[in-house]
Amino acid sequence: MDLQIKNISKNYNGNSLYRDFNIKFSEGIITCILGPSGCGKTTLLNIIGKVICPDSGSLTGFDEKLISYIFQEPRLLPWKTVKGNIEFVLSRNLSAGERKAQAERLIRLVELEGFANYYPSQLSGGMRQRVSIARAFACPSDIILMDEPLSGLDIALKQNMIRWFSQIWKSDRRTVIFVTHDVDEALFLGNEIVVLSQAPARIVAHENINEPAGNRDIEEPHLKKLKQILLNALGQFD
Amino acid sequence: MKFFFTKKQYISFASVAVMLIVWKILATYFDSDFIVPQPEDTFLTVIKLFGDGGFILVAGTTILRGVIGFIVSGVLGMGIGILAGISPGFNAFINPMLVSIRSTPVIALILLALIWFSPDVVPVFIAMLTMFPFICTNVVDGIRSVDNGLIEMARFYRVGTSRIISEVYIPAIMPFIISGASSAMGIGWRAIIIGEVLSQPQYGIGTSMQSAQTFLNVEAVIAWTLIAVLISYGFEKIIRWSERKIVMWKV
Numbered sequence: 001m002d003l004q005i006k007n008i009s010k011n012y013n014g015n016s017l018y019r020d021f022n023i024k025f026s027e028g029i030i031t032c033i034l035g036p037s038g039c040g041k042t043t044l045l046n047i048i049g050k051v052i053c054p055d056s057g058s059l060t061g062f063d064e065k066l067i068s069y070i071f072q073e074p075r076l077l078p079w080k081t082v083k084g085n086i087e088f089v090l091s092r093n094l095s096a097g098e099r100k101a102q103a104e105r106l107i108r109l110v111e112l113e114g115f116a117n118y119y120p121s122q123l124s125g126g127m128r129q130r131v132s133i134a135r136a137f138a139c140p141s142d143i144i145l146m147d148e149p150l151s152g153l154d155i156a157l158k159q160n161m162i163r164w165f166s167q168i169w170k171s172d173r174r175t176v177i178f179v180t181h182d183v184d185e186a187l188f189l190g191n192e193i194v195v196l197s198q199a200p201a202r203i204v205a206h207e208n209i210n211e212p213a214g215n216r217d218i219e220e221p222h223l224k225k226l227k228q229i230l231l232n233a234l235g236q237f238d
Numbered sequence: 239m240k241f242f243f244t245k246k247q248y249i250s251f252a253s254v255a256v257m258l259i260v261w262k263i264l265a266t267y268f269d270s271d272f273i274v275p276q277p278e279d280t281f282l283t284v285i286k287l288f289g290d291g292g293f294i295l296v297a298g299t300t301i302l303r304g305v306i307g308f309i310v311s312g313v314l315g316m317g318i319g320i321l322a323g324i325s326p327g328f329n330a331f332i333n334p335m336l337v338s339i340r341s342t343p344v345i346a347l348i349l350l351a352l353i354w355f356s357p358d359v360v361p362v363f364i365a366m367l368t369m370f371p372f373i374c375t376n377v378v379d380g381i382r383s384v385d386n387g388l389i390e391m392a393r394f395y396r397v398g399t400s401r402i403i404s405e406v407y408i409p410a411i412m413p414f415i416i417s418g419a420s421s422a423m424g425i426g427w428r429a430i431i432i433g434e435v436l437s438q439p440q441y442g443i444g445t446s447m448q449s450a451q452t453f454l455n456v457e458a459v460i461a462w463t464l465i466a467v468l469i470s471y472g473f474e475k476i477i478r479w480s481e482r483k484i485v486m487w488k489v
Contacts, residue, residue: 073387075388077388079409079485079487121488139395
């Protein structure tokens with residue numbers, strides 16, 4: 001069954017963010033939601049994560065799903081080590097040994113083996129964000145929601161993060177819903193790219209990229225053309 | 239084991255030396271054991287006190303009172319502080335009480351406690367009342383400083399409330415509790431000894447100081463004072479040591 005959001009409406013502080021809004025997500029791919037700042041992208045993730053309720057409308061297909069998150073900031077507990085932070089989100093139904101094994105597996109995947117017992121304050125910004133990626137994949141979730149996890153990072157770090165993320169994702173293809181206002185990020189990671197208008201949000205463009213994420217060159221002609229399309233879609237509403 | 243001293247420690251030694259020199263000058267100037275005894279005589283008295291059979295009982299009883307007062311005010315302070323930190327309404331309710339307790343002169347509390355309680359309970363009660371507001375206020379500040387993003391993260395990941403309290407809130411307020419405990423202890427020892435001087439329980443540093451004063455034994459008064467300072471210093475060290483152990487993650 002597809003993941004669907006049907007006819008949702010949401011007002012926030014008197015602003016209508018969504019009015020009879022519909023969107024469908026395919027499972028097992030990365031969907032990028034691209035939109036100008038303040039159009040309600042984070043609100044949409046919060047609705048999907050059931051942290052806030054829409055005023056009306058319904059979600060289908062999300063009920064049984066476990067969800068994990070990658071936030072804009074890593075949001076690691078400063079008093080827990082890298083391993084402790086990852087184990088923190090794992091279900092208590094797992095035994096301590098299973099939690100430890102799972103945390104260690106993910107730490108290996110993001111190549112932080114030597115740092116399992118380090119505290120976040122002892123890591124660089126990029127390493128901390130890698131821990132938050134590891135945490136999201138360690139949780140046995142069906143869907144990963146990402147709220148602008150790359151904004152605020154410099155270009156080199158951003159490329160690095162995209163590489164890490166796509167590398168893990170290739171071996172563990174979960175449904176990813178990735179929200180951003182940066183066209184390049186969408187081009188690097190998205191299988192589907194949905195462009196939203198200013199609030200109340202409407203879908204103003206819907207594009208697909210077939211090459212796998214992680215080894216794309218956004219200077220290639222067809223991606224450059226796509227970038228122009230996306231910028232135009234965004235630009236009309238800036 | 240080798241000892242190394244930093245520049246700061248040398249300066250601290252110099253400060254202690256200056257105090258001793260001033261003491262020595264005053265003692266020589268007054269030239270009377272009834273006014274300012276010689277520092278070396280006083281230190282001898284301290285050593286004699288340590289050797290005395292009753293010393294453990296006297297100092298131990300005062301320390302026990304301090305520890306009981308500290309534990310009771312710690313538990314109360316944390317419980318009420320956590321509630322007040324989470325609920326602004328409860329905080330508004332409890333705040334005037336804390337302010338009243340804190341601004342009431344300690345001596346007024348002691349005079350009332352003397353009427354209400356037996357001599358052994360008075361110092362503990364006073365210690366509790368002076369320490370509790372510090373711990374409580376610090377816990378409230380600690381709870382307020384907890385990063386909402388972390389709570390949100392834990393909720394997003396469906397971490398249960400009891401684990402959010404024990405693994406997010408409590409560690410986050412630990413540094414605040416420790417700094418509250420340190421100020422509380424500092425003021426608590428003084429309150430306990432004043433309480434003992436006035437209520438005269440059977441054993442206690444305050445009781446011993448009071449009887450030494452009655453016999454104009456200034457040496458012993460100062461000697462007990464030094465012991466009280468040492469106890470206070472020792473507990474401060476324990477708190478700082480546990481801070482380093484508990485708040486290791488802070489760099």
